[in-house]
Amino acid sequence: xxxxxLLLSHFGPQNWWPARTELEVMIGAILTxxxxxxxxxxxxxxxxxxxxxxxxxxxxxxxxxxxKVIRPAGYYNIKAKRxxxxxxxxxxxxxxxxxxxxxEETDLLRKGLLSVKGVGPxxxxxxxxxxxxxxxxxxxxxxxxxxxRHAMVGEDAxxxxxxxxxxxxxxxxxxxxxxxxxxxxxxxxxFCRKKPLCEDCPLNQWGPQDNMNDMRWVxxxxx
DNA sequence: CACCAGGCAAGTA
DNA sequence: TACTTGCATGGT
Numbered sequence: 001x002x003x004x005x006l007l008l009s010h011f012g013p014q015n016w017w018p019a020r021t022e023l024e025v026m027i028g029a030i031l032t033x034x035x036x037x038x039x040x041x042x043x044x045x046x047x048x049x050x051x052x053x054x055x056x057x058x059x060x061x062x063x064x065x066x067x068k069v070i071r072p073a074g075y076y077n078i079k080a081k082r083x084x085x086x087x088x089x090x091x092x093x094x095x096x097x098x099x100x101x102x103x104e105e106t107d108l109l110r111k112g113l114l115s116v117k118g119v120g121p122x123x124x125x126x127x128x129x130x131x132x133x134x135x136x137x138x139x140x141x142x143x144x145x146x147x148x149r150h151a152m153v154g155e156d157a158x159x160x161x162x163x164x165x166x167x168x169x170x171x172x173x174x175x176x177x178x179x180x181x182x183x184x185x186x187x188x189x190x191f192c193r194k195k196p197l198c199e200d201c202p203l204n205q206w207g208p209q210d211n212m213n214d215m216r217w218v219x220x221x222x223x
Numbered sequence: 224c225a226c227c228a229g230g231c232a233a234g235t236a
Numbered sequence: 237t238a239c240t241t242g243c244a245t246g247g248t
Contacts, residue, residue: 028229029229030230032228032230033229033231034227034230034231034243035228035245035246036228036245036246036247037228037229038228039228039244039245039246039247040229042245042246043245071244072246073244073245074228074243074244074245074246075230075243075244075245076243076244076245077243077244078231078242078244117231117232118230118231119231120232121231122230122231123230126229138229140229140230141228141229141230142229143229181229182229184229185229189228189229193227
């Protein structure tokens with residue numbers, strides 16, 4: 001059985017990213033760095049209450065004031081700087097037009113995002129997949145934990161080892177990457193916290209013996 | 224009380 | 237290059 005189908009049939013479609021606009025995706029991507037999503041929701045709720053989910057409003061807001069608003073997300077001082085860095089980048093390079101940034105060719109988009117202090121591989125790829133809707137697989141700690149526990153990669157596998165593994169064996173399909181990553185995060189939240197295999201985990205029967213020789217992670221009908 | 228959460232950059236050697 | 241550390245709230 002293939003990993004994606006195991007997770008999809010167990011959890012059902014997740015319809016990520018949990019945000020209403022592209023800007024909200026970007027803000028969430030920064031705020032959720034090493035942070036529980038429920039805390040991020042509180043911070044985004046604060047931003048919405050002050051009508052700050054807006055590039056024009058954010059660019060004229062001080063870092064100190066922004067930090068106060070996003071406080072529940074944790075690391076609020078550094079995240080306020082990181083958000084401002086990203087907003088400033090959009091104004092400096094794209095005249096404050098988010099669409100212009102997101103329409104950039106994928107490689108240039110990624111290079112640009114990574115040039116912003118505070119935007120690393122996962123944050124950049126989350127924005128590219130969930131805001132720009134390009135087929136780039138997003139890797140996170142859950143991805144690493146689950147695949148290493150199931151002996152699909154070594155413990156020392158890098159971000160790009162994992163991203164390459166998925167992208168080498170999946171069709172370039174943004175909706176598939178979208179759903180797959182969301183399902184992996186959900187699996188990581190609910191299972192696989194401590195033990196390699198947990199009771200009732202949908203991946204209990206999934207492992208290298210099924211996948212090392214046959215790397216189809218989705219049903220052929222999808223590809 | 225301890226531990227963890229949808230990372231990243233900066234410092235050290 | 238290869239480690240290590242700081243950043244911080246809120247839930248379990």
